[in-house]
Amino acid sequence: MKEKWLMAVAGSWDDIKPRITTALESGFDCVVVRQEDVERVKRLGDIKVASFGNERGGEEILIIGRGGEGDGSTPLPEDFGSSLDISLARAAEGTVAGYVEIRGKRYEEFAVELGKNVDYLLVVGKDWKVIPLENMIAGLQGEEVKIISAVKTAEEAEVDLATLEKGADGVLLDTSDLSEMKRVQKAVEKAGMAQLELVPAEITLVRPVGMGDRVCVDTCTMMLPGEGMLVGSQSKAAFLVQSESEESSYVASRPFRVNAGAVHAYVKVGDKTRYLSELHAGDEVTIVDRDGRTAKAIVGRVKIEKRPLMLIEAEAAGEKISTILQNAETIKLVGEDGKAKSVTDLAAGDRVLVHVEGKARHFGMEIEESIIER
Structure with missing residues (x-):
């Protein structure tokens, strides 16, 4: 089944809480929050929690790459073998996700290399839609990693989940619109439905x-x-x-x-x-x-x-x-x-x-x- 993730890092806890509650009610698989909000989320209900950082806190999934090479805060190395984010991913225990903002072809290539060393790859398009995602799906074919594509609307989710027929393994929804969360839920469930010949x-x-x-x-x-x-x-x-x-x-x-x-x-x-x-x-x-x-x-x-x-x-x-x-x-x-x-x-x-x-x-x-x- 395709996975539904929610990005909930912007705003105060009072701003974030209704979105997390809606995610719980809508059957989302994971929420991405700040490390200081992890325990608050767990008190709300049973859902996987991910957070950004270089060291593990109380989250189930540690996300590496934000504030580093993944979002452009640190320049990409000429040789990806010397990447700090990839080194951190290899050294981290437990379930690990890599975060990459696709700012050009080099970031697309970096995402593929990082994807080979993590359980999840969160990719955020800055000036792209379909083609880089196609390339990453093809480049990581046969790898164990799951590609989670960042979206803001149900329409974007439908496109990403169908790319190259296989599509992304899930979407990371970044919105404060609670009704959009319901629409994305339906889009993901539709994409996960197999078709049988009758x-x-x-x-x-x-x-x-x-x-x-x-x-x-x-x-x-x-x-x-x-x-x-x-x-x-x-x-x-x-x-x-x-x-x-x-x-x-x-x-x-x-x-x-x-x-x-x-x-x-x-x-x-x-x-x-x-x-x-x-x-x-x-x-x-x-x-x-x-x-x-x-x-x-x-x-x-x-x-x-x-x-x-x-x-x-x-x-x-x-x-x-x-x-x-x-x-x-x-x-x-x-x-x-x-x-x-x-x-x-x-x-x-x-x-x-x-x-x-x-x-x-x-x-x-x-x-x-x-x-x-x-």
Whole structure:
């Protein structure tokens, strides 16, 4: 996931405090403050704290470079091997970030060298936007460092997070506008969403199969029509099961819930799969919409109850796939047209959205192995 950092070093503590509170409420990952404010931040809530300095204080992340070569206070050496900032970064214990203001090509090159010696690289553009960031992303490819790009608006964040497709690993927002913090939060979450390919599958069989244990997954996220979870009896293929986000004549809508299917079924969780029966409160699950966009949700509760079940079989991309869902009007798949279709109305020839992967899985992870699942 892309990271959200907040720069909060300018102004009095009374000026800074509302911004830090908003960062906490908005799920920011880290705040950058003066060393004398570190303990104050920790009393406000649980968030990583970074601060500038040459020696470590109480912060989790020490930032080196401000007041030195990184911001031009000290001229860059001809040979980066004699750089004081790089020497300090190598000697520092714990998590270290390097700070560089890109004032020209030499600073861009310096940032790449510093980036090879730190955990995070904070880069601030002075008269540039995209090209130097592209060069730094390319120059640090394969290194462990995360590039955090300084921005002032959500629009700048969107550009930096998409540069060279990979984008920066996060953004450092420098603003006193609390509403802009909310906009950047949404931009970062959008950039961190993976895109899955959904394809139509043709229903070949719908048949009641009797009673069994099914799993309802109640999340801490309100979902919209067309959003749900990818669930299936085969690990390499899953149906998009919609949340109970639509009203019906039987029950009120429960947009936080996906009535996901029988206990044996797999559910897509990030790059892996898990059995529905394994999920517990506090676990992460992946929400998927009708366009294949994904988001992370937290499980609030899992309910396993005996209910009448229905076998659904389909064909997609030459593969025969299946799943078992509760036999009830409120359980819906997402049709090829993006509209929900109740499982009780499904018939052979209907087309619904599924996600098909090319590899088998072992303990939820993709493997190059021939596995037959029926």
